[in-house]
Amino acid sequence: MRIAVLNGPNLNLLGTREPEVYGTETLAQIEELVRATHQAAGVSIDWFQSNHEGALVDAVQSFADSADGLVINAAALTHTSVALRDALLSVGIPFVEVHLSNIFAREEFRHKSLLSDIATGLVCGFGSQSYVLGTSALLSHLKAK
Amino acid sequence: MRIAVLNGPNLNLLGTREPEVYGTETLAQIEELVRATHQAAGVSIDWFQSNHEGALVDAVQSFADSADGLVINAAALTHTSVALRDALLSVGIPFVEVHLSNIFAREEFRHKSLLSDIATGLVCGFGSQSYVLGTSALLSHLKAK
Amino acid sequence: MRIAVLNGPNLNLLGTREPEVYGTETLAQIEELVRATHQAAGVSIDWFQSNHEGALVDAVQSFADSADGLVINAAALTHTSVALRDALLSVGIPFVEVHLSNIFAREEFRHKSLLSDIATGLVCGFGSQSYVLGTSALLSHLKAK
Amino acid sequence: MRIAVLNGPNLNLLGTREPEVYGTETLAQIEELVRATHQAAGVSIDWFQSNHEGALVDAVQSFADSADGLVINAAALTHTSVALRDALLSVGIPFVEVHLSNIFAREEFRHKSLLSDIATGLVCGFGSQSYVLGTSALLSHLKAK
Amino acid sequence: MRIAVLNGPNLNLLGTREPEVYGTETLAQIEELVRATHQAAGVSIDWFQSNHEGALVDAVQSFADSADGLVINAAALTHTSVALRDALLSVGIPFVEVHLSNIFAREEFRHKSLLSDIATGLVCGFGSQSYVLGTSALLSHLKAK
């Protein structure tokens, strides 16, 4: 079983800046946590981050050939990118949407996701645990098929 | 550690009616699955279901005295009950919102939850696994405090 | 053939209060009129009224086991109760929506029904005749199936 | 007692085209069904159909002189014709609005009728039975006056 | 002279929970304050609280037979209950709407009351004094009739 985890704009700053707001956990540490969680089960995990919408669309297209499913934290692009939505619709493999924070407790314009209605499911609000739960949920879903 | 799981209107019909739509899993079986998941960890779980908004408000108030946190699938009341929202705000203990289906892939009026912005987090779209993930997320959150 | 007629909040006041506004016909008299209409045809009729949303949800669930179809005048809950809508969707038996008054000639917020789009049909504006026509329409529909 | 039944655009196609969608019953057959229903009671029935809004306005004006009440299925004009609404307001005789289908279960723009709030009542969703019930309701209403 | 004071969901928690937010005054203490204010004038006061919408509708109906007027703090139901509105419209006795807090200084969805336009008047924002002023205003209004 092989899955890919895609990360959107500004997530590369996690933990290295404003630790009092975002905590001291870096994206690399979250990657390690996710890999450790699924190591015993022999799951192969691809990890990707970019600040460019086009690069994320490219990534969705290429990982669709090699992975069984995707977990995506599209960050700011969650709310604006029809292109990312179309890429996910086109490749048609299952994906789970995750967010570190509870997007419904933040600004109004973050309450609307362009991805939620085509996702298998959504996990948000649990910090790095959102990634752990999201990848677990994806694997359960893939096994059940 | 003690948590309560609250279930709203019509969830008592799960599995006993229209199995081709909702599957054959009953609410009692989901309860068993949740209990089994956390048995080893010695977590105490209270389980409650009602078709009455007032009874759910009463339950939130009373479980707030005995439980460390709540998991709630408010079903139809998710979208209409300010009273349930106020009860959860008043008692002030952490709660996680769960849904069997992906509410963002259903009718427009189900996209707005009156509970999401005051919840610790949200899990939806994974069937009975939403309960497993939601209770796990709540327990992680309670331990981290 | 067996049908159930469900009545929502405040309909118990019909005829006993403000006769200059609502007429002198009581809900019991409407019940008698409906029973008399269908007596010859040997139709069995269950009659129910409650001011509690939860009690009406319970009633939809239980009558669904014994009746062939429902006629419902949900009164104020017509416009606010997603729970009642979900109960009717879950049990999946045919139902006809009736109203004593023409709801489209009243306040704006009464123009939108949460039940109309899933009903077999709608009859409104004919006073107690709405019940007679609605139960007749339901029986025609059941026979045609 | 004399009533007129008015039918709007495209209803002349009923039954002669796309029977898998609209059934095989023609407008002429519905007319026969309505006439048969009220024959014994000696009710005189005028029947009219046109694809032209202006012709329907003319008809409302002229039938208002000869009939005691109207039954109208304005079809598409239900949602757009202020002129038809004004004609019905001007002549001031009772009318009942009917539709073959449940207009609330169709596209959004069919949920709003420009006639409902000035009608005596509304019957929709019962196929040709809507005409039978609608004319019966009109006759009951006329007798009660 | 006899009046009834009705209290909606979660008001039973007043003063016993989160005193730093809602103060230490309980609903029982507010009841005592109101009784003391009008004792000398020989006013009879009925006091009622429930978390159930249906129970409040029942209460409006039954108190309408025994009381000259009502004071109601519908709490969360202020913004969602058409059934409560209909009950108050049906019984037709005068009522005054009160709120402890200034509802216009809180969340957007609390700015719209389903009761204000049919109330005699509205008092809000003065804590327990809102009850004292609201009952006084109701009594003045009843005497002036």
Added chain:
Amino acid sequence: MRIAVLNGPNLNLLGTREPEVYGTETLAQIEELVRATHQAAGVSIDWFQSNHEGALVDAVQSFADSADGLVINAAALTHTSVALRDALLSVGIPFVEVHLSNIFAREEFRHKSLLSDIATGLVCGFGSQSYVLGTSALLSHLKAK
């Protein structure tokens, strides 16, 4: 100088029906009043009424060849007919919009006219005097050019 006065749906009923609402003045009498007003000045006046939108579009097109300007009371079509607007835009001769009643004191949907922004001016609310004032204003406007 030659002008045409166009009248929309249902205006043919003026004065002959419901005199207690619309007065006893007929459209023919208004025509006489307008002709009498401008007789001395030698103004030639064409008068037209139809319940058909298409006939009014035809009339705008044909009168544009013979008249110097138009006065139009489009009645219900004021609020719905883009075709009439386009006809008036296409022929490009000056026109004045008139209404017997004050359309801003009637239903919400009558507050928006599809003709006002392309008219020379608007006169409404003065009964048959609206026609007298409107034709006078048109003639002043034509002379000033």
Added chain:
Amino acid sequence: MRIAVLNGPNLNLLGTREPEVYGTETLAQIEELVRATHQAAGVSIDWFQSNHEGALVDAVQSFADSADGLVINAAALTHTSVALRDALLSVGIPFVEVHLSNIFAREEFRHKSLLSDIATGLVCGFGSQSYVLGTSALLSHLKAK
């Protein structure tokens, strides 16, 4: 017969500034034109202009004691002044609304008048002739009463 003509903010600039836009006719010249029109009929005319909303409210109140009716060009206050609307409602004498330009052919926010629905009628788009027609209409209306 005595009428008053009230003029709102910036109308004092008419004709003295930007003649290429607003023409060379001053407000004093319009006043002369209106006086000349009604001189023979012995109509007494009061004329008032102010840039202050409060001064116009004062004027409505005081002229209501001496005049039989008002003609008002409220200029910019047409679209924003509830106080002017309330003054006109309070004094309750007939008034006609006039505008030099066709307000429906200008910016969106000028399409809505706070005065139109309580006016006897409206005349707009005919330059200074709007005042001549508006005062004539008011006098006809006063005579007809």
Added chain:
Amino acid sequence: MRIAVLNGPNLNLLGTREPEVYGTETLAQIEELVRATHQAAGVSIDWFQSNHEGALVDAVQSFADSADGLVINAAALTHTSVALRDALLSVGIPFVEVHLSNIFAREEFRHKSLLSDIATGLVCGFGSQSYVLGTSALLSHLKAK
């Protein structure tokens, strides 16, 4: 203790005009009623009325230096004056909003107040008693601080 009562446009007309609508009580009589109510308690009361928004802003600024709190019936300016809101925000002393009528039972545009969310509280719908209750509530609030 010293308070000021401010009154907005057209309130000077109270009682002297249209007594069948607004009653025969004048603003001066309301002033006397308020003074009489608080005389025994030695409260000093300043009373002010103007039809000018600017004069009311000036009054808010000057009374803020001499008074402990304000009661304001801004009348029409309640719904349009950001300047009055800003004046009240700037001076920062407590104020209570009052209205003679129930503004929620009147036209739509009177349902929104620009002052309510920054007021201590709101009293409306009790005629001159609104002033008595509002000044009493303000004094209780000032004493409690």
Added chain:
Amino acid sequence: MRIAVLNGPNLNLLGTREPEVYGTETLAQIEELVRATHQAAGVSIDWFQSNHEGALVDAVQSFADSADGLVINAAALTHTSVALRDALLSVGIPFVEVHLSNIFAREEFRHKSLLSDIATGLVCGFGSQSYVLGTSALLSHLKAK
């Protein structure tokens, strides 16, 4: 192969009026251009224009029996006629929507077409070439079936 081209209100004025705005090409010349384009291929073309909505509905119904597909420029009716939409839905043959101008570069109310979502496709903005391209596209579509 046989197709029909339908033209809505005011298109009969093309080229004969205001040539500086609409060009000098008449509807007859466009008809000739279309016939010439498809002459070699032996396509039979019916051409129809009317200012009457009802006549266009009649035409859609009758051409549906003789033609393989339709090209329609509904002009103003594009934005208002549900009857035309229903006619096209009822007859169920393929049709292409064309416009001479780019409707998205014109007034807001012309941006919404009631026909686009049920058309095979849309061509607009190319003047008479829109007809040439639209008929070619229809023929390609018919051949591909």
Added chain:
Amino acid sequence: MRIAVLNGPNLNLLGTREPEVYGTETLAQIEELVRATHQAAGVSIDWFQSNHEGALVDAVQSFADSADGLVINAAALTHTSVALRDALLSVGIPFVEVHLSNIFAREEFRHKSLLSDIATGLVCGFGSQSYVLGTSALLSHLKAK
């Protein structure tokens, strides 16, 4: 070169009240800062403040005769005064809009200015520096013409 600086309601309170919120700088000190900035360049500066909309309209009209350009901080009237907008449009001299605070970081209703689209430019968010920058920008603009 001569310019005028106009200040709207409540700006006279600057610095004398609530220094912890608005700072200790008075409007007189800002005036001095602006005068000092442009003294060397020999710019003549008129300075004006009023709480009255009408007085500001008068000021715009009179300064338009003596000044080359205006700088205006309309305060609360920025969002409500069509009269001020019309005055600025009528006199037609260049003006710059300034605000002490960043109006886009404040309440929603302050985000819309009725002046911005007709101003030469806008400067906001820099405290008293907004006046320095705004007057400098106006002078640059006037010299460039």
Added chain:
Amino acid sequence: MRIAVLNGPNLNLLGTREPEVYGTETLAQIEELVRATHQAAGVSIDWFQSNHEGALVDAVQSFADSADGLVINAAALTHTSVALRDALLSVGIPFVEVHLSNIFAREEFRHKSLLSDIATGLVCGFGSQSYVLGTSALLSHLKAK
């Protein structure tokens, strides 16, 4: 004559994935079809595709120097990219908007294009024929200039 055809995100997947949904025609095959259509006429065609908004903006800028006109299928960016709109506005050469599918028959958010109102024209709904028709229309338009 030289034209460029620009293709937006995910169009590179055409035909190579989900042939049952999008058909088996690849973007390369559409390119060949377009080249073949215009080969005889000696038209030079540049072809470009990218998943990056910035790369498409760069392309619009650079092709504007070498091409006479553009044909653009912006895919998802049609609905979100103001940058692409600004690029097309800046370079100011004619362009035609094309879509494979009928965007008006798809999701609501695809009905609004940010490019249509500044395009020469629009062709959509004819699959690869949309490109053939769109390039032909552009060439006709360029020749007519």
Added chain:
Amino acid sequence: MRIAVLNGPNLNLLGTREPEVYGTETLAQIEELVRATHQAAGVSIDWFQSNHEGALVDAVQSFADSADGLVINAAALTHTSVALRDALLSVGIPFVEVHLSNIFAREEFRHKSLLSDIATGLVCGFGSQSYVLGTSALLSHLKAK
């Protein structure tokens, strides 16, 4: 002191294309103007332009390490890029938003900026002077800290 100036899509075209619309000043000349303004004060200035949203996000992140503050003209991305907003929020250094034109005098969709409410301030409408004023304002703000 070191600041960075960031420029969004299509600004590289300034001055080299359509000089009659945008003037003949290039972005390089604006850069020189800004550098010259602050040269004497020894301010170090980084200058950056890109048509790619991702590249601008990268730039915000990297300049945040080397600069004391940013000036940003995000051009089209001002209205669509949540990613740029998040980048600016994440790095947390002061920034000033500038625009060459008065964005409030342009199309509706340019009136809303996703950056204004988190900026220190905004300068727009003064052409290249907007950059001079914006960088000066930023330096004043940095010195004041």
